[in-house]
Amino acid sequence: MTIAPPAVLGIETSCDETAAAVLRGDRRILSSVVLSQVALHEVHGGVVPEIAARAHLDHCDEVVRRAVAESGVGWTGIGAVAATVGPGLIGGLVVGAMTGKAIALALGVPFLAINHLEGHALSPRLDPGVAFPYLLLLASGGHCQFLVVEDRGRYSRLGGTIDDAAGEAFDKTAKLLGLGYPGGPALERAAASGDPARFALPRPMAGRPGCDFSFSGLKTAMRHAVEALDGEPGARDVADLAASFQRAVADVVADRARNALRMAEERGVAPTALVVAGGVAANAEIRARLAAVGAGHGLELRAPPLRLCTDNAAMIAWAGVERLARGERDPLDAPARPRWPLDPRAA
Ligand code: KG4
Numbered sequence: 380m381t382i383a384p385p386a387v388l389g390i391e392t393s394c395d396e397t398a399a400a401v402l403r404g405d406r407r408i409l410s411s412v413v414l415s416q417v418a419l420h421e422v423h424g425g426v427v428p429e430i431a432a433r434a435h436l437d438h439c440d441e442v443v444r445r446a447v448a449e450s451g452v453g454w455t456g457i458g459a460v461a462a463t464v465g466p467g468l469i470g471g472l473v474v475g476a477m478t479g480k481a482i483a484l485a486l487g488v489p490f491l492a493i494n495h496l497e498g499h500a501l502s503p504r505l506d507p508g509v510a511f512p513y514l515l516l517l518a519s520g521g522h523c524q525f526l527v528v529e530d531r532g533r534y535s536r537l538g539g540t541i542d543d544a545a546g547e548a549f550d551k552t553a554k555l556l557g558l559g560y561p562g563g564p565a566l567e568r569a570a571a572s573g574d575p576a577r578f579a580l581p582r583p584m585a586g587r588p589g590c591d592f593s594f595s596g597l598k599t600a601m602r603h604a605v606e607a608l609d610g611e612p613g614a615r616d617v618a619d620l621a622a623s624f625q626r627a628v629a630d631v632v633a634d635r636a637r638n639a640l641r642m643a644e645e646r647g648v649a650p651t652a653l654v655v656a657g658g659v660a661a662n663a664e665i666r667a668r669l670a671a672v673g674a675g676h677g678l679e680l681r682a683p684p685l686r687l688c689t690d691n692a693a694m695i696a697w698a699g700v701e702r703l704a705r706g707e708r709d710p711l712d713a714p715a716r717p718r719w720p721l722d723p724r725a726a
């Protein structure tokens with residue numbers, strides 16, 4: 380007789396999504412609810428921490444209730460609770476962590492304090508074909524780094540951004556071009572009809588050793604390009620600026636990924652795949668360039684489906700499943716950790 384692995388309830392509140400999901404140990408996502416706060420933050424052009432915290436408090440219980448109801452397993456079917464406790468905005472982390480702890484206590488099931496970055500890093504393994512070790516580019520609104528994912532809990536950071544995250548650069552550039560928030564998808568749409576060669580933009584860090592990123596020079600160059608136009612940018616200008624920016628970012632990402640693969644190999648790692656996760660993994664041009672770099676090393680590019688690339692709670696529940704499988708659990712006084720690097724040696 381095989382015993383069905385227990386279902387894990389995941390809770391995610393580290394930034395501007397209130398999310399809950401129920402996942403079975405055999406990787407089946409039974410429910411995944413994501414409530415975006417975009418409408419609350421877009422008038423401010425970015426996430427406002429206090430508004431985010433209050434919105435998590437308003438909606439966390441209803442989102443969790445919906446995820447449990449939609450899962451079909453009911454409260455008695457929940458075998459563990461996994462909640463993001465860091466890194467992120469402290470107000471939201473406290474709301475999600477307290478909700479998760481209270482439910483775990485009430486149900487008498489294990490509690491797992493999850494690192495949001497570990498959620499992203501392990502999410503590709505919701506596809507059973509992705510085996511350790513793999514090289515991961517984690518590129519979101521808050522993070523931009525290359526990691527060798529050696530095993531659950533073992534991460535080597537090879538490099539990362541020294542200023543803005545890639546998604547942040549997309550968001551700020553979209554704002555400059557009047558394209559709205561979040562900027563990544565809007566900028567990609569605008570770029571589709573633009574000429575990527577019209578504006579000569581820098582490729583910060585490209586050609587340098589290592590795999591660090593920097594986006595501030597590119598941001599400044601974009602501002603100068605807009606200022607050099609004759610008057611306000613028209614639709615044609617915006618499309619060309621967006622396409623030129625996206626091409627510059629894709630060139631940099633490809634250059635950095637080539638170095639990261641080399642660095643991993645120099646450390647004796649034989650990655651099974653090149654993986655990209657985080658919201659920026661949605662960008663088709665960046666994906667295509669990464670796929671070409673991977674192919675050059677005989678590696679396939681793996682990217683979780685889009686709904687698992689952007690913030691969600693299924694990835695948090697999955698990190699919980701991976702930890703439970705190794706016999707791990709956390710005490711109910713586990714702290715919230717606004718800063719929590721995956722690779723403590725690179726902190
Ligand atoms: O992973 P995510 O949902 O949240 C964080 O943990 O930050 O990533 C959101 C980020 C935003 O900066 C957004 O502009 C960017 O991912 N993004 C994109 C695209 N879709 C989302 N960037 C470039 N191209 C896209 N298609």
Ligand code: ZN
Pocket residue numbers: 495499519657689690
């Ligand atoms: Zn994230």
